[in-house]
Amino acid sequence: MNIQFINLKAQYKAYKDEIDTAIAEVLDSSAYVMGASVGELESNLSAFCGARYARAVSSGTDALLIALLALGTQRGDEVITTPFTFIATAEMIALLGAKPVFVDIDEMTYNIDPEKIESAITSRTKAIIPVSLYGLPADMDKINAIAKAHNLAVIEDACQSFGATYKSKYSCNLSYIGVTSFFPSKPLGCYGDGGAMFCNDEALDEKIGSILNHGQIGRYIHKYIGLNGRLDSLQCAVLNVKLRHFKEEIAKREQIARIYTENLHNLILPVIPQDRTSVYAQYSVRLTSGNREAVLEALQHRGVPTAVHYPLPLHLQESLAYLGYTKGAFPVSEKIAREIFSLPFSAFLSEQEQSYIIESLNALLG
Incomplete structure (x- = not known):
């Protein structure tokens, strides 16, 4: 047999009419950036996860970067994470000049071992980024409790776990900030790079929304150093269809x-x-x-x-x-x-x- 590792073609065929219609609507509108499908997707993602706010982002990697920027991460800070994951998690920490501090994993779940986190915390620690690996959320209650005791933020790297649950709550809505990826091979994937960010704090959401759009708070008024982290309308249209299924x-x-x-x-x-x-x-x-x-x-x-x-x-x-x-x-x-x-x-x-x-x-x- 000739088996596909992930059968994206079969998925497209199953939803072909809906996806083609959604793409055609974007093409007809010519609103390829920040079109109607973007806001629709953000509302749909928020409703799905139960998080108050959701932002569509250009990739899971950019979502990690924006989350760190939103926390004010800078050179010399330390961010605790796992050494057993895709490099993007540590890469974005390092890109900002902060130091990735690794903590080993639990042998059964492959997620960061909460029992080993506290000994890695120093006066320079800014945040903890647990990765919900292979689709399974980390032990977020224990991690959040450690973070609270040390006044640290927790960013859940849920790039592999959108749709999973922890104690009946959806991944991406388990910490101060949740980030995910919609890379085509993910459980919910678009037709290129894509991602999203989630939080329940209005001021934080507004800052995230600004950073992902070049730090703007008004047209050509830039409060923060940001980036082009927008997710285009075509990808959002595809995700809106796939999310229904x-x-x-x-x-x-x-x-x-x-x-x-x-x-x-x-x-x-x-x-x-x-x-x-x-x-x-x-x-x-x-x-x-x-x-x-x-x-x-x-x-x-x-x-x-x-x-x-x-x-x-x-x-x-x-x-x-x-x-x-x-x-x-x-x-x-x-x-x-x-x-x-x-x-x-x-x-x-x-x-x-x-x-x-x-x-x-x-x-x-x-």
Whole structure:
């Protein structure tokens, strides 16, 4: 079989008429930037997550940058985060001249370990950025409590977890600021780069709205140093359509994950604590036998694509070597990076495809 890692074409075909109509409406309006679909999307996102305010943003990476700017992050500040995630989280901290301070992860959830955060806090600490990895929210109550005790802000990097819940509240609405990504491969994705930001503070929302539009508070009146972080009208139109179907897709994702979990053998499978749900941005499993690359190559020969999220923790990346971390600094992250890999997954993975993937993997692992 020739299986797609994420079947975006099948999703487009399912919603084709609605998406084509929404795109045509933007083209007819010629309002390609800050058109009606932008405000509509922000209202829809706010209603979905339960956050008072939502802002459409050009990417999840830009959302992280804007959040840090909104907090007044500057050179010399420290921001605590995880070394086991995509580089954008630490990259935006470093870009502002602040220092990423890493804390190791919990071995079961792969999210930042709250028990290790407090020892990393110093007088220079500005904020904590937990990442809700692979679609599963971090333990936000514990993290928020630590932050409150030390007068720190929490930015939830929910770039992989839009639609997931923690204690019945939606990810993106679990901290002072929530940010997410709508990159095409995300659980809710647009047709290019895109993202959003969420908060419940009016003054903070106004500052975010200004920073993402060159720091403007009026036409050609610039209060802040900002950037062009706007999300264009075409992407918003696509997201408005997809959001209408998103809860159905979440249910389907949960069903597909359950089938994987019930039928795969000889692997460490995702652990979802009882107080949370996951949207399975990736369905990631671990192979502890040390022959991961051979298994992935054999799967590829059978037409089953895989991916490794993430093979090299951030503290070992050349771009962040100046931080002074060495191999062994975060043993759990390093262990997971050696063992983990992700299987094909989307709401449009067919039963036949999934059965073939399971049979192929079980046959290889015995």
